[in-house]
Amino acid sequence: MTDPSSTSRAAADAYSAVAALYAELPRDDLERLPLDRAALAAFAEHVRAGSPGTVAELGCGPGPVTAHLRDLGLDVFGVDLSSALIDIARETYPxxxxxxxxMDALDLADDELRGIVSWFSIIHALPEEVPGFFAEFSRVLAPGGHLLLGFFEAGDGPVEPFDHKVATAYRWPVDELARLGREAGFVEVGRVLREAVEGERNIRRGNLVMRLSE
Incomplete structure (x- = not known):
């Protein structure tokens, strides 16, 4: 295990600074997002169909997606670099x-996990750092384990930054993320792209499900 990147630490500090606001946000966003629920449900079904094991939500924030994955029947825990957000998650979901x-320097053994969810948590990583995230995901996943990425999608354009409310974030072409996954030993299972809904920033969202080669 290595130390977190300076970018990861800066993003965690930025989220810790607004943790009190996160504590006041509603936890039911997924109820109005059927395509997001579908991606999470498909991931959970793939994991349940394989060998029993643990799933980690990496970059879990205050924990609502971790709780949703638990409700889908997974043995799941959450990891986040912001201790303030982890405190909220523990209080909300004891x-x-x-x-x-x-998530780029996990205190986990090789092949320990059966699944990983990175739900809009690589968005703040510098583009040149993202291959390292995939390498860490590959290290801690058992062969045949599944990965679900949530991200902001860039269409046919290049990777590009935008002014996220908390810290600079990046939009990714889904084909580019899929390529980086293949280079780290993953095989694409499926993808979901959706437009923003009312109340969201007008940026397309993407979900990518991948399986680690056996």
């Missing part, structure tokens, strides 16, 4: 496990 840690 029956779930949450740990402080960085």
């Amino acid at each position: 029956d779930l496990r949450f740990e402080v840690g960085s």
Whole structure:
């Protein structure tokens, strides 16, 4: 395990600074997002169809997606580098496990996990750092394990930054993320792209499900 990147630490500090606002946000966003729920449900079904094991939501924030994955029947825990957000997650979902840690420097053994969800949590990584995230995902996933990425999609354009409310974030072409996954040993299972809904910023969202080669 290595130390978190300076970008990861800066993003965590930015989220910690607004943690009190996150504590006041509603936890039911997924109820109005059927395509997001579908991507999470498909991921959960793939994981349940394989060998039993643990799933980690990396960059879990205050924990609502971790709780949703638990409700889908997964043995899941959450990891986030912001200790302030982890405190909120633990208070909100006391029956779930949450740990402080960085998804690019995980305190996990090789092949320990059966699934990983990175739900809009690589968005702040510099583009040149993202291959390292895939390498860490590949290290801690058991062969045949599944990965679900949530991200902001860039269409046919290049990777491009935008002014996210908390810290600079990046939009990615889904084909480019799929290519980086293949280079790290993943095989694409499926993808979902959707437009923004009312109340969201007008940026397309993407979900990419991948399986680690056996």
